[in-house]
Amino acid sequence: MVTPYPLKFQPDFKERVWGGRALEQFGFSIPEGAIGEAWTIADHANGRSTVANGPLAGKGLDDIRAELGTAWFGSKGSAAKNGRFPLLIKLLDCQDDLSVQVHPNDSYERLTEGELGKTEMWYILDAAPGATIIYGLQQGVDRDAFAKAIAEDRIMDVLEVVPVKTGDSFYIPAGTVHALRAGVLVAEIQQNSDTTYRVYDYNRPGLDGKPRELHIEDSLNVSTYGDSGASRMETTLDSSHTWLKLAESPYFLTEKGQVDGRWQLHASPESFVIHIICEGSGSITWEDGTLEVKRGDSLLIPAQLGEYWLEGNMTVLRSQLP
Numbered sequence: 001m002v003t004p005y006p007l008k009f010q011p012d013f014k015e016r017v018w019g020g021r022a023l024e025q026f027g028f029s030i031p032e033g034a035i036g037e038a039w040t041i042a043d044h045a046n047g048r049s050t051v052a053n054g055p056l057a058g059k060g061l062d063d064i065r066a067e068l069g070t071a072w073f074g075s076k077g078s079a080a081k082n083g084r085f086p087l088l089i090k091l092l093d094c095q096d097d098l099s100v101q102v103h104p105n106d107s108y109e110r111l112t113e114g115e116l117g118k119t120e121m122w123y124i125l126d127a128a129p130g131a132t133i134i135y136g137l138q139q140g141v142d143r144d145a146f147a148k149a150i151a152e153d154r155i156m157d158v159l160e161v162v163p164v165k166t167g168d169s170f171y172i173p174a175g176t177v178h179a180l181r182a183g184v185l186v187a188e189i190q191q192n193s194d195t196t197y198r199v200y201d202y203n204r205p206g207l208d209g210k211p212r213e214l215h216i217e218d219s220l221n222v223s224t225y226g227d228s229g230a231s232r233m234e235t236t237l238d239s240s241h242t243w244l245k246l247a248e249s250p251y252f253l254t255e256k257g258q259v260d261g262r263w264q265l266h267a268s269p270e271s272f273v274i275h276i277i278c279e280g281s282g283s284i285t286w287e288d289g290t291l292e293v294k295r296g297d298s299l300l301i302p303a304q305l306g307e308y309w310l311e312g313n314m315t316v317l318r319s320q321l322p
């Protein structure tokens, strides 16, 4: 039996038409090309991360789930509907605009077998001056108005565009029309799903030179008209060593905290914890060891780790199952 310890992963990198090279700043050796996504904690048919440290190095998150699932992920963490790890964690480098898109919820009847809906949230690690994102439909836009705008190639007329800056947090429930746009570096916490319905792709070619597929009918079906429950906030912290809630959904609870010195924390037997280091550097120490951590790292804390300490000067996110 392997003694529990915090897991760091080798991400699965994805080339994207809108990607770039910014993920190199986190010390990753990324493949050539326009790399848009690092799937840092992933157990999905389309991508898996592998353990980079300790006795389990080289194993995939899928292997960990199969061999150690309930003990390491906690009583809630091993009950995911598709049998896999319940969350998917990514870092996104948006050098260009992402397609305007929307995700279904778990009950959409046209979901592919084994796929789940996708509620997600973004924490903005870095934003260029003047950067914006697409964040929902404008007020009063119903299905007919949305369909008409798409058909007449003037979708931007019905979308809400909002400014974004470093440290902002966005909660995007399934059904919210959205798009990240050029100039942002994002940490994404989401349901473990890869189902995206693309509404609009700026009439641009994909990586293979052909336009990427659009999914207009599915998009119209799954979009929420009226309040989707999306929310956004600035996340300035007044003090260190307390948690500020960024998003609470049926799928994840995410908070932000500031480490300044030594912060004692405790794993819960009910759920793993995921820490993403947003700023700064330091270490994590537990009963049997210590590990250096820095900006861009994602850590999976096993449910049975017990007490642990974050130490140093850093901004961290904490995500767990609600």
Ligand code: ZN
Pocket (backbone or CB within 6 Å): 101, 103, 120, 178
């Ligand atoms: Zn999305």
